[in-house]
Amino acid sequence: MAKATSMDTHLTTPEALPLEENAFGLRWWLAVIISAALVIALFAALFYTALTGIGVWGNNIPFVWGFDLANYGWWIGMANGSALFACLLILWRAPMRLAISRWAEALALAAAICAALFPVFHLGKAWLSYWMVPYPAHTGLWPQPMSPLTWDFWSIFAYLLTIASLWYIGLIPDLAMLRDRARACLKQRIYGLFALGWTGSSRQWALQQHCHRLLALSVIPFLIVMQSIVALELAVTLVPDWHDTGLPVRFVVSGFASGLALAYFFAGLMQSILPEMIDVDDDILDQIGVFTLGAVYLSMFVVGLTALLEWLAPPDSSNSLTEWTSGSGAVLTWSSLFLSKVVPQLLWFRKIRRNRYAAIGISAAIASGIWLDHLSTIILGLAHGHMETAGNLYAPSIIELIILIGTLALCLLIMLIFARLLPLIAIYAANEKQIYNQGERLP
């Protein structure tokens, strides 16, 4: 039996997986403790809402929707945008997918989980949310298929499972690597269970790569449709400012911009607090910044076009543009425009794009601006409806603020736990790059 003399490997030893114990020091624990505390507050607020009723929120006639729908639309927009970014990188086989696509998919999943809370709790009787499932009830009643609530249920259900599938298929080879490297028996068994016995055979690799790309391809139209559905929930109503054919397009582009902003934020944040976890250098940050700026310009074009068409409309058909820009709620509109359209202009400067703290600040501004856009759409649309109102604007309650901040913490907590248990980058793809760097591509 021939034996190896000295290992002439064409690969460097796989860089230390980001799960080594010494990588999770004070900064990680501090981040987890703070976010866990806020998540506990979130669940306390949700429990209080379910126990007491929607009256503890700021909702009241005419503001039948407020923070709930704004938060839902915002989170699902970020989830869709992040997933779209990851899928496009996978399909283009872009080199930066190695550093980004795994955690961008996880961000999409985390954001979708945050979004999924709202259709359940905004029902009021959250414990009856299972009525949205079409099961044969003793009453003979079924969910109304023409209701946006039913669309929400199926969209969130399908979205969570589809994105989870995409993420898991990409993760299987790395789970196998973790199984093989684990020293503790329990870790080996847990990783082994989820790795499903992956061996790394050429058949498995060919199928895994093909399946991953197929799922990425199928997710893209789904994301565009899903984001349009979020807008259709408003557009199918009789509220004049919502009954707008341009609303789905606006939501799709703003969702993409907010998703990229979320990815940019996460890249900057992780580079600041846990740089050893993530393979994002200044060049990658630069590229994400460029994409984010591009998405912002797309959003600016659509918003500008919408405003222009509104301005060209006969004055007696709708004066929403005047109301939104100079009425009592104008501060929401102008704040949204400033944060999501003006502040990102700083991304024209390369030095700023490559700075992690600037990435955090600018992406937070973009996301906040788009959140304000969602909020102003809902509030100003309802204030400007068919009913005469007292002219007061929506006033959120402290419970709603806790819920909003709590969902931010929930997203961060999910990502921190993910970073602890699983690799944030596709290790196998990073190693693959090294193979091809050694010589020509195989025939």
Next chain:
Amino acid sequence: MKALFVAEYTDAKAVSHAQDKLHGIGVDFEIYSATPLHLAKAHRRPKRWLSWIMAASVMIGAALSIATQYWTAQISYPLQIGGRGVGWPAYIPSAIALAMFWGALGAMIAFFGFAKLPRLHNPIFDAEAYPRIPGGAILIAVECKDDNAEQAIAFLKSQDGLQSTEFLQAEQNG
């Protein structure tokens, strides 16, 4: 009990050359690596089947969703909404969502089926060279029950870049 002959290499080009030769010999073999090697002409048929299964699942999911919505709203408990007819466009959002879900589910199930997963134990795990795969080793495993196995083994032993070889005994269904 079946036996496997396992040869260890570190050069992907040598493995590609070996793959062509082993296909020519007509022996049953498999290649194990830490990263996808993108070997030409490998596994086109199962990949094509996976695509078609996913496409079929999408169609089935859409059809099931529309049928369910129609049956619940028009047959089982008809909803009379101002005498209006069936709201077919309203069925689109749920249909697309479920079509995508069924497509993903079909692709996953097809992937697991063709990749023969889950299979928590595989004889290759017992190979002495298997732990060296993450470090760059590439293993070629040939089933010894084949008539042409001896020819394949002789070829692999003579191949440049060979690091080590071993024989593994495996369970019949393992």
